[in-house]
Amino acid sequence: MAYGKTALNSLAALGDPTRREIFARVAARPSAVGEIARGLPVSRPAVSQHLKVLKEAGLVRETAEGTRRIYFLDPRGIAAMRELLDSLWTTALGAFKQFADQLADEENDR
């Protein structure tokens, strides 16, 4: 529980391939739901549902523009994931260095 639930939810939200694709499109450029759905192999309501998950995960936000809803990246969610990853990265580097040294020693022993 060392990390925020937000970051963990974000990771889980990216578990679905379709949702990853939607996320990538929103990341490329803020867009309306219809635009995002266009070209995707799933229906527009499906995209709406995915966007809801991404929103609850803190990865995207929306703003109304007429009857259209423009979705764009939420910096907070991205930041949370970055922090989580940075923390993992630190401990991982330490462990890996130790392991690499050990491997090198075993090489020298032959």
Place this chain on the structure above:
Amino acid sequence: MAYGKTALNSLAALGDPTRREIFARVAARPSAVGEIARGLPVSRPAVSQHLKVLKEAGLVRETAEGTRRIYFLDPRGIAAMRELLDSLWTTALGAFKQFADQLADEENDR
């Protein structure tokens, strides 16, 4: 497709809680499958399956040691995720700024 799909896949691999725990244990110290499974609420084959996913995501690698398979982190996967997140961070800030400016303009128009 502006970003590497591989890195997104890596992030997705960390979506499952059990898989995160396994990844954390491997991150803490390179270990064999049996060691990792010990203390976990799932069976050893389940751990094997999770490790397979993590491996395909480029997050871990393995080396044989007798009949044991030692799993350790793959720094390249971690690095790829960091680069992706850094890139996302930049675009997220841009999208958010654009959103904030737009809101400010609409405020002024009233």
Place this chain on the structure above:
DNA sequence: ACTTACAGTAAGTAATGGCTTACGGAAAGA
């Protein structure tokens, strides 16, 4: 007021994914 365009929600179905048990196979020791 009527229509059109856009999007979220409900409900039911299909598919995915994580888990288990059972099995097979390679390495090391007796």
Place this chain on the structure above:
DNA sequence: TCTTTCCGTAAGCCATTACTTACTGTAAGT
């Protein structure tokens, strides 16, 4: 070679969830 230890794979089960169609609602134009 026989046994033991370690591990990956196969098959099937079950809970979750992703998807579709149908519906409702809101904003804007005519």
